[in-house]
Amino acid sequence: MTYESTATLKDLAERIQAAQSIVCTSHEKPDGDAMGSVLGLVRALEGSGKDVQAWMLGSIPPPIESLAPPTPLVRLTSASDIPDIDPDLIIVMDTGAWSQLETLADWLRERRDCVIGLDHHASGDDVAPVRYIDPTSASCSMIVLELLDVLEIPLNTSVAESLFSGLATDTGWFRQANADAAAFGAAARLLDQGVDKAGLYRVIEETARPARLRLHARALSSIQWHADGQVAIMQLSRSDFEETDGKRSDVTGLVNAPLVVQGAEMAVLLIEERQGGVKASMRSKPPAVQGGRFRDVRAVAQSIGGGGHVHAAGVKLDGTIDAAEAVILAAIAEA
């Protein structure tokens, strides 16, 4: 199947207007955009007289969870946590992939006719038969903003704060290529509602423990440069985590660190998994000039069984961390 819109925002707005009970949800382990999109829509529908609930799947990173109050969340870590209700409408946001909705998959399949989707990813499954997909949107929360316009629901500070959180985190705080004119336009509208962006940055991005830096120091001192300084490879072993008291959540963003070096085009972070095997994350820079050459990390990942995007991809490999490094170096040389 092709993952594209099957409905307009107006169609989705009509479904929302017609529903009395609505469940808003998103992918497992919600990120800023998943949480921001769900919270934004739930908050916007407050006072509509409808019963609108925010369901969050899997573990929620504490900084993301801190965005929720005072809006109540229903937390689901397994199918047995699913409340015994039959809503008129279920809105799945920021994903259309069954692999990201495992907790709810059977429940959603049984209620297929009630499921609508809002997403900005380029690929997904037939989770929501009625869906609006815009891969040019920098965040799903930007699509929620458009939907609120169609619904003619005015913004307020708490709605804007949620939507801004999604937009800011999905664009790397407006540094990535997807932070285009439309994203800045949406950001301007949201900031105009009195969003405290410095406060949000602090609660979302500045919550690490010193252990994170101890772990990062290990990774940075492990850097090996290849291909005339274009490719950096970092390793983190299980003992690096144990000895620094670092957690897996402390690794977020670390793979990008070597890209600050001039001439660096690609970075790889290899992590030895507790259950065996190695997880490799790969990042590359966009071309220096529009239309120029760049390192396609998706092609590298795909050639050894992984996947992702051209500038952000990953793969899981069996064996030791050094064996994984050799496999990846060979794949890079081949690409």
Ligand SMILES: [Mn+2]
């Ligand atoms: Mn997103």
